[in-house]
Amino acid sequence: MSEEATAANQSVFNPFNIVAGVIVLIGIVLTVLRFTGGLGAITNLSNNNPWGIWISFDLLCGVALAAGGYTTSAACYLFGMKKYHSAVRPAILTAFLGYALVVLALHYDVGRPWRLPYPILYQQGTTSVLFEVGLCVFLYLNVLLIEYSPAALEWLGLNTVRKIVVKLTLVLTIFGVILSTMHQSSLGALFLIAPSKVHPLWYSTYLPVFFFISSIFAGLSMVIFESTLSHHYFHDKMDKTHLAESSHVTFGFAKAACWIMAGYFTMKVFDLSMDNDWHYLGTSYGIWYLAELLGFVALPCFLYAVGVRDKNIKLIKWTAFWTVLGIIVNRFNVSLVAFNWQLPSSERYFPHWMEIGITVFLITVFVIVFRFIVRRMPIFYEHPDYKGSH
Amino acid sequence: MEPVFFTLQDFFTFSKGITYVLMGIALVAMVAMWNFLVGRDEKHWPE
Amino acid sequence: MSISRRKFLGWMGAAGVSLTVGQPALAAGNKHFTGYPESFGVLHDTTRCIGCRKCEEACNKVNELPAPERPFDDLTVLDNKRRTDAGSYTVVNRYDDIEGVDGPVYRKIQCNHCLEPACASACFVRAFKKTEVGAVTYDASVCVGCRYCMIACPFNIPAYEYNEALTPRIMKCTMCYPRLMEGKLPGCVEICPKEALTFGKRYDLITIARERIRKFPDQYVDHIYGEHEMGGASWLYVSGVPFNALGMREDLGVIAASQFTSGALASVPVIAGLWPVLLTGIYAVSKRKDKIAEQEKRQAIKATLAKASADAEAKVAKALEQADLKNKRLIEVEVKKAVEQAKANNAEEGS
Numbered sequence A: 001m002s003e004e005a006t007a008a009n010q011s012v013f014n015p016f017n018i019v020a021g022v023i024v025l026i027g028i029v030l031t032v033l034r035f036t037g038g039l040g041a042i043t044n045l046s047n048n049n050p051w052g053i054w055i056s057f058d059l060l061c062g063v064a065l066a067a068g069g070y071t072t073s074a075a076c077y078l079f080g081m082k083k084y085h086s087a088v089r090p091a092i093l094t095a096f097l098g099y100a101l102v103v104l105a106l107h108y109d110v111g112r113p114w115r116l117p118y119p120i121l122y123q124q125g126t127t128s129v130l131f132e133v134g135l136c137v138f139l140y141l142n143v144l145l146i147e148y149s150p151a152a153l154e155w156l157g158l159n160t161v162r163k164i165v166v167k168l169t170l171v172l173t174i175f176g177v178i179l180s181t182m183h184q185s186s187l188g189a190l191f192l193i194a195p196s197k198v199h200p201l202w203y204s205t206y207l208p209v210f211f212f213i214s215s216i217f218a219g220l221s222m223v224i225f226e227s228t229l230s231h232h233y234f235h236d237k238m239d240k241t242h243l244a245e246s247s248h249v250t251f252g253f254a255k256a257a258c259w260i261m262a263g264y265f266t267m268k269v270f271d272l273s274m275d276n277d278w279h280y281l282g283t284s285y286g287i288w289y290l291a292e293l294l295g296f297v298a299l300p301c302f303l304y305a306v307g308v309r310d311k312n313i314k315l316i317k318w319t320a321f322w323t324v325l326g327i328i329v330n331r332f333n334v335s336l337v338a339f340n341w342q343l344p345s346s347e348r349y350f351p352h353w354m355e356i357g358i359t360v361f362l363i364t365v366f367v368i369v370f371r372f373i374v375r376r377m378p379i380f381y382e383h384p385d386y387k388g389s390h
Numbered sequence B: 001m002e003p004v005f006f007t008l009q010d011f012f013t014f015s016k017g018i019t020y021v022l023m024g025i026a027l028v029a030m031v032a033m034w035n036f037l038v039g040r041d042e043k044h045w046p047e
Numbered sequence C: 001m002s003i004s005r006r007k008f009l010g011w012m013g014a015a016g017v018s019l020t021v022g023q024p025a026l027a028a029g030n031k032h033f034t035g036y037p038e039s040f041g042v043l044h045d046t047t048r049c050i051g052c053r054k055c056e057e058a059c060n061k062v063n064e065l066p067a068p069e070r071p072f073d074d075l076t077v078l079d080n081k082r083r084t085d086a087g088s089y090t091v092v093n094r095y096d097d098i099e100g101v102d103g104p105v106y107r108k109i110q111c112n113h114c115l116e117p118a119c120a121s122a123c124f125v126r127a128f129k130k131t132e133v134g135a136v137t138y139d140a141s142v143c144v145g146c147r148y149c150m151i152a153c154p155f156n157i158p159a160y161e162y163n164e165a166l167t168p169r170i171m172k173c174t175m176c177y178p179r180l181m182e183g184k185l186p187g188c189v190e191i192c193p194k195e196a197l198t199f200g201k202r203y204d205l206i207t208i209a210r211e212r213i214r215k216f217p218d219q220y221v222d223h224i225y226g227e228h229e230m231g232g233a234s235w236l237y238v239s240g241v242p243f244n245a246l247g248m249r250e251d252l253g254v255i256a257a258s259q260f261t262s263g264a265l266a267s268v269p270v271i272a273g274l275w276p277v278l279l280t281g282i283y284a285v286s287k288r289k290d291k292i293a294e295q296e297k298r299q300a301i302k303a304t305l306a307k308a309s310a311d312a313e314a315k316v317a318k319a320l321e322q323a324d325l326k327n328k329r330l331i332e333v334e335v336k337k338a339v340e341q342a343k344a345n346n347a348e349e350g351s
């Protein structure tokens, strides 16, 4: 309805469409290069550095930042925090699109993408952490698809199917939390196999625990951060309930994120002492480690607390952004900065601009699809026909 | 008869493979068990 | 010193082409794994290696790898430190200026054919297999190309065909598995002019290596590299200089790669088994709390309402008593309003 109104006073060549269009065009060219010339044609990957930013950002950050799906639905449906209900749909949609994008990104990264189902269907490498990740991401993507589907079904008016799906909410939520716990932690566990390559400050037997715990506050912060953006761009799509509950969500999630970060910080310190890594803190790696731990964990944890106490929504929003950034820093640190730290700098990896290009392209695709969906389907508002029915 | 494994790798492949199958079965069984447990309660599912 | 070809063929014959393996000395308890007891290996004696690159050439030939940029007899290639790559399963490096040695020392690099291979543990389609003969083989027909094996290998051995668009493979030494099955020696071992490479049963090789170290204690460092590193390997090394001077890491430890991830993988079934219990429990508790809260709310409203109307009536009576006639009507109206209000509230909350 309002779509027509917007379409009328906006030409096709608005700034968003132009920028997005250019990026998509470049992305298509890069895609062609990738699938005709191989990874060597557009990446700086090498035999010593087999994983680059497509793993560090697209996979590790992508999955961590899509954690809002399971955290929000767990808070609402399992922990009984009904006030967060209106935040569930946007979070699930983000998670679903996020995971879909992760899987799409993997098609660029692996050598023979059409074999991606092999480990699940054909020959199972059960000793591999990556097998565990692959299986869980595959199952979770399906769970998210079903969890998201009521919005699409309402839009399409398929009431009977929708009813069945809504009945499954609890099972799906629990299943989603289980799968998320498994693969969020396993992403950290991927690096356990290479203790000789990861810098001791970041290498830890707790890596899976760290990845899981940090995914929770990453998800919570992402929900806050994203709702800030959505309020800016899709305000007209939000109904009264959504707008009214939004500050509840912000304060509640900020409180939770703060407290979980406090636990995470504590665990990180315990880890230093368990591995007796204190002496590394004086090195340049140590300074960077401290910058991550103090600047991107302790600081936002404290700022969240201040924001909650002072009811300072602005501070909380900035902190959420900072926390999201901190998660990216952490994933990059584990998978790129700390990885191969013993190699001379000439043999280290730095992304090629075309690798970054593909990542930007995929993020743009995400934004376009997200925009398409929230403009049409009941995400930020309840469908008038289904009010209060979930 | 217990199969003989010469490497830890083969042993893990075998034992973890079976465990994965069991995990799948267990998750389904848990749903059934929960439903059985609360089957006579008042309506307990959300919605 | 090298195992003669005839003796080798004798082994292969005795073992049968299928290489049936003898029973392990210990009863199988599936607790402690010592690898295939009769498996083969290669001992590389760096004190004998002259860096002639003949093994590189032979390897290239027997594996039908692409011709190198610079010919194999060009020894200036050795000026740079190299690693295995998509075009070479093995490379020889020269290490100069090592303390206490005049002249360079050479070392051949290739897959070590670990007893518990990190690559096999990491591969999610089981493309790698530790075979009974000792070779760790790779099956390109299932490989997805995720390159996790390359992350995992502590020796940085597997290489990837980065310039293949659609059919990239992992490239690494096969220990000449196909040749072994034909009863032939690995290409590199066969050609080595200095017998710097010795092929044989792994336990024999360890005895040979020990023997050399014992006989010439001032020529060798007292360590067999590969005997225990990362759980042990089929490819073994002896050297006259500390191994890290030859670019070989001495800090790898003796724990097999699969044991670094087994703890994390073991927690997966814990989650599958107990998370449903925990999460459903939390759900049930919050549900119950809701229910109790609901009941309490109902009761409270009822009580308040009862109290409210009683209060109101009392108030009316009192007010009427005190007020003069003129105000009586006004008060009655006010009170009526209040009671109505309370009733309306009740109706709203109760719904």
Ligand code: SF4
Pocket: C110, C111, C112, C113, C114, C117, C118, C119, C120, C136, C152, C153, C154, C155, C156, C157, C158, C172
């Ligand atoms: S050296 Fe590397 S590639 Fe070779 S078997 Fe060991 S882990 Fe695998």
Ligand code: SF4
Pocket: C122, C123, C124, C125, C126, C127, C128, C142, C143, C144, C145, C146, C147, C148, C149, C150, C170
């Ligand atoms: S690249 Fe191939 S062989 Fe290596 S882990 Fe991935 S699927 Fe296995």
Ligand code: SF4
Pocket: C058, C059, C060, C062, C063, C089, C090, C110, C172, C173, C174, C175, C176, C186, C187, C188, C189
């Ligand atoms: S064993 Fe065979 S594949 Fe391996 S380095 Fe020697 S010749 Fe090459």
